[in-house]
Amino acid sequence: MAEPAATRRQFLKALIPAVAGLVGCWRYLTPVRDLVPREVSVPAGEVPRGGALVLPEHGLAVTRGREGGLRALNLTCTHLGCRVTATETGFTCPCHGSRFDENGAVLTGPATRALHELVCFEDGDRITVRLPEAT
Amino acid sequence: MIGEFVRHLFPRIVLRRNLRITYTFCLGGLSFTTFLTLIVTGLLLMFYYRPSPTGAFESIQFLESSVWGGRYLRSLHRFCSHTLLVLIMLHTLRVVLTGAYRHPRHGTWVVGTLILFLAVGSAYTGYLLPLDQLSYWATQTGMELLRVLPLGEQLRTLFVPDHIGGPLSLLRFYALHIAVLPTLMLSLIFLHFFRIRRSKGVLPYL
Numbered sequence: 001m002a003e004p005a006a007t008r009r010q011f012l013k014a015l016i017p018a019v020a021g022l023v024g025c026w027r028y029l030t031p032v033r034d035l036v037p038r039e040v041s042v043p044a045g046e047v048p049r050g051g052a053l054v055l056p057e058h059g060l061a062v063t064r065g066r067e068g069g070l071r072a073l074n075l076t077c078t079h080l081g082c083r084v085t086a087t088e089t090g091f092t093c094p095c096h097g098s099r100f101d102e103n104g105a106v107l108t109g110p111a112t113r114a115l116h117e118l119v120c121f122e123d124g125d126r127i128t129v130r131l132p133e134a135t
Numbered sequence: 136m137i138g139e140f141v142r143h144l145f146p147r148i149v150l151r152r153n154l155r156i157t158y159t160f161c162l163g164g165l166s167f168t169t170f171l172t173l174i175v176t177g178l179l180l181m182f183y184y185r186p187s188p189t190g191a192f193e194s195i196q197f198l199e200s201s202v203w204g205g206r207y208l209r210s211l212h213r214f215c216s217h218t219l220l221v222l223i224m225l226h227t228l229r230v231v232l233t234g235a236y237r238h239p240r241h242g243t244w245v246v247g248t249l250i251l252f253l254a255v256g257s258a259y260t261g262y263l264l265p266l267d268q269l270s271y272w273a274t275q276t277g278m279e280l281l282r283v284l285p286l287g288e289q290l291r292t293l294f295v296p297d298h299i300g301g302p303l304s305l306l307r308f309y310a311l312h313i314a315v316l317p318t319l320m321l322s323l324i325f326l327h328f329f330r331i332r333r334s335k336g337v338l339p340y341l
Binding site for chain 1 (some may be wrong): 179182197201202203204205208
């Protein structure tokens with residue numbers, strides 16, 4: 001029988017550092033923190049009383065009632081997940097015509113549930129909104 | 136096969152008197168090891184670094200805070216860059232003190248000196264990349280110094296077409312740091328080794 005090119009011991013000696021190196025590289029290349037931001041902050045002055053600020057890149061709107069109540073709404077329609085658009089009086093879904101009022105409550109179907117509200121708080125002159133978990 | 140290749144790297148003939156450790160102190164070999172470490176750590180850092188004015192500092196912070204081994208790797212890269220300069224300087228000093236720059240090895244000396252300048256250039260261009268206050272002001276002063284040279288103004292425009300830390304200047308420093316200078320250095324290092332071997336020097340690894 002021909003002599004093997006390398007003994008088992010040599011093979012294992014090469015394998016162990018190779019695997020350790022690969023594991024190290026893998027851990028290095030997978031960061032611990034999510035690259036997606038968890039919250040977004042906007043200047044409070046941009047949300048008018050009785051109006052809304054739409055953040056299309058985050059799929060949410062920050063609204064302020066006539067009495068000054070602050071609310072952040074997820075603009076994903078609760079019916080089938082389309083992006084609702086802001087209108088004069090509230091929000092309308094372009095897919096199946098569901099309508100919501102400025103607080104996100106259903107006005108007409110087919111949606112049956114109100115728009116999801118996100119946690120938001122005003123801190124000085126900035127409003128911070130917690131973004132929904134990515135699905 | 137790998138073993139045979141490595142064996143080929145070693146010279147067939149070396150002079151006995153060259154093998155004393157006190158002759159070279161391994162300074163060249165140590166410099167080369169440091170250089171290789173810089174290449175490996177630098178390649179890994181490239182997976183996170185973003186060469187843009189808004190992204191640079193942020194990417195460094197991200198690397199340090201959220202990446203396993205990120206801070207270690209960056210520190211190692213920085214440490215090695217300092218060490219490389221120190222080792223090359225000591226190596227140069229050794230060559231001067233032992234008279235190794237003289238004929239017939241003057242070619243090796245010239246190539247080595249070029250490598251020294253390139254190493255300084257590499258370290259300098261890398262200095263701007265984190266884009267923190269230190270980088271910004273160090274580059275600012277360095278580029279002002281460049282102005283006093285003949286053709287300095289043109290040189291400065293070549294490196295900094297917009298302003299220090301601007302998108303173009305950062306990109307140019309980055310390109311020089313990761314591609315142009317290392318490639319030049321590596322080619323000259325091999326030329327350096329080739330010349331040393333031809334004059335029956337000790338290689339590798341002293």
